[in-house]
Amino acid sequence: MGIIGGSLGYRLLRRISVDGDTGYCDGSTYIGVSKLEKLLGQGIWEETKDKVVIDFGCGDGDDAVEVAERGAKKVIGVDIRERALAKARQTALAHGVADRCTFVTQTDEKADVILSLDAFEHFDDPAAILRIMRTLVKDDGCVIAAFGPTWYHPLGGHLFSPFPWAHLIFTEKSLIRWRSDFRSDGATRFCEAEGGLNQLTIRRFQQLIAESDFKFKEFEPIPIRRIRLLANPLTREFTTAIVRCKLVPR
Numbered sequence: 001m002g003i004i005g006g007s008l009g010y011r012l013l014r015r016i017s018v019d020g021d022t023g024y025c026d027g028s029t030y031i032g033v034s035k036l037e038k039l040l041g042q043g044i045w046e047e048t049k050d051k052v053v054i055d056f057g058c059g060d061g062d063d064a065v066e067v068a069e070r071g072a073k074k075v076i077g078v079d080i081r082e083r084a085l086a087k088a089r090q091t092a093l094a095h096g097v098a099d100r101c102t103f104v105t106q107t108d109e110k111a112d113v114i115l116s117l118d119a120f121e122h123f124d125d126p127a128a129i130l131r132i133m134r135t136l137v138k139d140d141g142c143v144i145a146a147f148g149p150t151w152y153h154p155l156g157g158h159l160f161s162p163f164p165w166a167h168l169i170f171t172e173k174s175l176i177r178w179r180s181d182f183r184s185d186g187a188t189r190f191c192e193a194e195g196g197l198n199q200l201t202i203r204r205f206q207q208l209i210a211e212s213d214f215k216f217k218e219f220e221p222i223p224i225r226r227i228r229l230l231a232n233p234l235t236r237e238f239t240t241a242i243v244r245c246k247l248v249p250r
């Protein structure tokens with residue numbers, strides 16, 4: 001999609017950042033605060049209390065552990081990265097909730113609530129994940145998701161956005177070449193980067209839900225605070241900070 005490529009693109013990117021350390025999307029927004037509460041509001045504790053909860057794309061497990069501490073009956077964190085799962089198990093032990101938390105690459109246990117934070121834009125095949133989620137959620141259960149930045153957000157390229165919209169200006173090839181100077185996972189496409197990046201747009205997410213066995217009970221694109229006056233249905237893809245939604249089985 002980008003227009004600046006080749007060695008010009010690579011050299012410009014190197015000049016902008018040698019190590020990709022832009023400070024964007026590094027989780028610092030959530031230091032000292034509950035990410036779950038910030039993204040989903042205090043109601044999340046009532047929604048998960050005494051429930052079996054799956055945290056899909058749990059990463060290092062901090063949110064899963066917090067849900068267990070706040071009274072969930074059982075929490076299953078699911079992720080494809082073994083390293084993250086190992087860290088999550090340690091966190092559960094350190095917080096005294098290892099008896100109620102498991103961290104696995106897959107499960108067949110049915111949940112009352114599936115949580116998914118900042119993960120939908122990373123799933124390699126989000127339609128397949130929705131199918132898996134439907135097999136895992138009870139018929140009267142729900143999926144509560146918050147994710148972003150989505151693809152047209154200024155930082156929608158995550159690490160590939162060393163400045164706003166860089167991921168749309170530079171070609172995928174030049175961004176990958178630049179990234180390979182400081183990341184060694186061998187990715188040759190955005191989607192192969194560790195943790196994944198599927199270029200999800202808000203419109204595409206809505207299409208995926210329309211084609212899935214879920215429907216929206218709630219859907220809320222939350223505008224980027226600083227440019228919220230510009231947020232409207234036409235600018236939504238560019239002005240939305242995160243998408244928050246609740247899905248229920250059809």
Ligand SMILES: C[S@@+](CC[C@H](N)C(=O)[O-])C[C@H]1O[C@@H](n2cnc3c(N)ncnc32)[C@H](O)[C@@H]1O
Binds near residue numbers: 059063122123129
């Ligand atoms: C940005 S991280 C978010 C982690 C955590 N939920 C949080 O909010 O801090 C996205 C996570 O999704 C995981 N992920 C990507 N594809 C996945 C898949 N197919 N199944 C399970 N997890 C996946 C990644 O490994 C990564 O840990």
